[in-house]
Amino acid sequence: MRFLVFLEHRDGELDRGSLGLLGKAVSLDDGEVASVLVGGPEVDSLAATASRFGAATVYVARGGSFEPPLSQPRVDVIDQIVSTEEFDTVLFSNSVLAADIAAGLAMRRDAGINWDLVDLGLRDGELTATRPALGDSVLVDVGWRSKERVALFRSGTFEPVASGEPAPNVKVVEPVLNDHSQRTSIVGHTPRSEAGPSLEGAEVIVSGGMGLGSAENFFLAEELARVLGGVVGATRAAVYAGWYPHSGQVGQTGRTVAPKLYFALGISGAVQHKVGMQNSKVIVAINKDPTAPIFEFSDLAVVGDVHSVVPRLVELIAERRPS
Amino acid sequence: MKIAVCVKHVPDRRTRIDPVSKRIDRTGSGELNNFDLNAIEEALRTKERIDEPQGTEVVVVSMGPSQADESLRTALGLGADRAILVADDVAVGSDLIATAKVLSVVLEREAPDVVLFGQQTSDGGGALLWAAVAERLRLPVVSQVTELTLADGKLRLSRQTESGDDVIECRLPAVVAVTDAINEPRYASLKGMMGAKRKPLEVLAVEDLRLEAADVGDAGSKTTVLGIKDPPSRADAARIEDEDDAAEAILRFLVDRDLV
Numbered sequence: 001m002r003f004l005v006f007l008e009h010r011d012g013e014l015d016r017g018s019l020g021l022l023g024k025a026v027s028l029d030d031g032e033v034a035s036v037l038v039g040g041p042e043v044d045s046l047a048a049t050a051s052r053f054g055a056a057t058v059y060v061a062r063g064g065s066f067e068p069p070l071s072q073p074r075v076d077v078i079d080q081i082v083s084t085e086e087f088d089t090v091l092f093s094n095s096v097l098a099a100d101i102a103a104g105l106a107m108r109r110d111a112g113i114n115w116d117l118v119d120l121g122l123r124d125g126e127l128t129a130t131r132p133a134l135g136d137s138v139l140v141d142v143g144w145r146s147k148e149r150v151a152l153f154r155s156g157t158f159e160p161v162a163s164g165e166p167a168p169n170v171k172v173v174e175p176v177l178n179d180h181s182q183r184t185s186i187v188g189h190t191p192r193s194e195a196g197p198s199l200e201g202a203e204v205i206v207s208g209g210m211g212l213g214s215a216e217n218f219f220l221a222e223e224l225a226r227v228l229g230g231v232v233g234a235t236r237a238a239v240y241a242g243w244y245p246h247s248g249q250v251g252q253t254g255r256t257v258a259p260k261l262y263f264a265l266g267i268s269g270a271v272q273h274k275v276g277m278q279n280s281k282v283i284v285a286i287n288k289d290p291t292a293p294i295f296e297f298s299d300l301a302v303v304g305d306v307h308s309v310v311p312r313l314v315e316l317i318a319e320r321r322p323s
Numbered sequence: 324m325k326i327a328v329c330v331k332h333v334p335d336r337r338t339r340i341d342p343v344s345k346r347i348d349r350t351g352s353g354e355l356n357n358f359d360l361n362a363i364e365e366a367l368r369t370k371e372r373i374d375e376p377q378g379t380e381v382v383v384v385s386m387g388p389s390q391a392d393e394s395l396r397t398a399l400g401l402g403a404d405r406a407i408l409v410a411d412d413v414a415v416g417s418d419l420i421a422t423a424k425v426l427s428v429v430l431e432r433e434a435p436d437v438v439l440f441g442q443q444t445s446d447g448g449g450a451l452l453w454a455a456v457a458e459r460l461r462l463p464v465v466s467q468v469t470e471l472t473l474a475d476g477k478l479r480l481s482r483q484t485e486s487g488d489d490v491i492e493c494r495l496p497a498v499v500a501v502t503d504a505i506n507e508p509r510y511a512s513l514k515g516m517m518g519a520k521r522k523p524l525e526v527l528a529v530e531d532l533r534l535e536a537a538d539v540g541d542a543g544s545k546t547t548v549l550g551i552k553d554p555p556s557r558a559d560a561a562r563i564e565d566e567d568d569a570a571e572a573i574l575r576f577l578v579d580r581d582l583v
Contacts (some may be wrong), residue, residue, distance in 0.1 A: 010486040069486065071454065072463065096467045096484040103454035106420055110325065113419055115451060128549060133338065133347075138361025139552050146545035152451070158576030183497070187479075188490030200485050204582075235534055246469075247483070247503050252440065253358075253503055255485070261582050264460035282580060284573060287517070295562065300576050312570035320574075 003246030032056030051168035071100035072181035081292025083100035111148035155253030156258030204230025209265020327435035332391030355394035360508035372446035399519035416541035423455035457498035466500035
């Protein structure tokens with residue numbers, strides 16, 4: 001197996017999901033795992049971080065065409081590296097950008113692509129992966145028939161593993177861009193920090209659903225998030241009701257998150273929401289409906305009224321942690 | 324101006340996995356993928372915003388079982404002008420790459436200015452198809468689009484990503500995947516539904532597309548399903564009923580796990 005891991009970065013930091021893939025690839029392969037970084041001048045310092053997390057070689061493409069986070073120039077970069085260095089398996093951690101690169105690359109290379117993966121392993125020397133299906137009610141083991149493979153994982157599937165302080169082995173690549181890769185340009189950008197708090201990097205998320213009862217009652221989620229040092233999320237239904245901005249939406253059509261602690265306040269637990277938060281380490285759900293599906297995948301299921309439980313909980317936490 | 328919308332006929336709520344092929348059983352009743360309604364709606368609105376809408380055509384394109392024509396009739400009832408369905412037994416079991424190849428042949432023939440996709444399908448497949456199709460057609464692609472305007476032969480698109488909101492300009496022709504936040508889809512009128520019966524719906528076989536049988540279906544698929552198993556349940560899950568002490572119990576739970 002010759003693994004190449006696409007390392008995504010945002011706001012000068014490497015995406016933890018893609019760093020986790022490096023560790024997973026290293027654990028499966030006795031050989032050396034390579035990675036690819038594409039962007040502006042910041043990629044040089046990021047390459048050093050990548051090598052600490054297991055990347056023996058970091059292929060780097062930087063410069064004007066590669067700075068905007070557009071997928072198609074990155075397909076050109078990875079296509080060239082796979083072609084000249086003969087990698088057979090390219091791993092991606094899911095994001096808007098990574099998904100578009102992965103699918104474009106698979107088509108370019110005529111390689112099989114499996115996605116929404118939650119595990120990777122070897123069976124009789126063949127690479128296999130696992131993908132939940134039908135609202136995660138079953139797990140499907142999948143494989144590849146093509147010589148080259150593309151694998152796209154749910155974000156946050158594997159924890160990053162630091163492995164010493166080796167000097168990065170950086171190789172700069174200068175691919176020729178295809179004409180169709182240069183037909184889009186980003187003319188405006190509002191960072192997530194201005195568009196709303198970053199859900200992806202948050203260690204604690206407190207999300208509200210229709211059970212909160214009104215837009216005003218989102219202050220319950222905000223207060224609990226405040227005392228826990230977390231950020232607020234929302235279900236699609238709550239967003240559509242106009243109770244919370246779309247930037248906070250967690251779920252299939254919003255953000256996929258995997259915080260250490262996820263609070264679900266008045267959330268029924270529809271599949272649409274579940275797939276966006278089920279990788280959370282600890283899930284606490286408060287809902288007055290004892291049959292709410294959310295309780296089936298919660299670590300702590302609290303049958304109760306958010307409007308009485310949450311204010312008391314905020315008081316108790318604030319007493320422990322004076323702000 | 325021509326706008327193509329790629330849509331999917333998905334199994335209805337009784338979705339099951341065929342125990343032999345280990346793929347989703349597509350032989351039962353189905354419906355138009357809900358997320359495709361946003362793409363159809365955006366195509367119709369784009370057409371309606373153009374000064375001479377009668378010169379613009381909205382074509383819906385799909386690959387699926389023969390009963391997928393029901394979903395295409397739904398799209399025609401909403402206002403699409405024409406529909407194309409690739410329905411062929413040899414295409415059954417096509418994975419993402421094989422599906423993208425089939426759709427790309429149809430799209431190449433149609434040569435639309437804009438190709439629209441919905442953001443995902445309710446049966447779990449293909450939230451990536453647009454990027455594979457764009458690559459096959461060698462067209463630019465933008466996904467997660469929440470706003471679309473067409474001016475001076477260019478698309479101006481707003482999209483949401485993990486790092487914020489982008490405004491993107493894109494030359495035509497282009498492939499665009501829209502989110503369900505982009506619009507509120509209309510309902511079909513009775514008049515629209517009646518009119519849909521008279522609109523053209525072309526059904527094609529794989530051999531009509533200059534594709535080899537080896538390019539499509541199970542034979543053309545580069546991925547394989549090996550087996551199905553039950554997911555692990557969460558260990559040591561706890562449940563409490565609130566009797567005025569739930570907050571205290573939650574706090575103890577958090578303290579025990581070092582989360583506060």
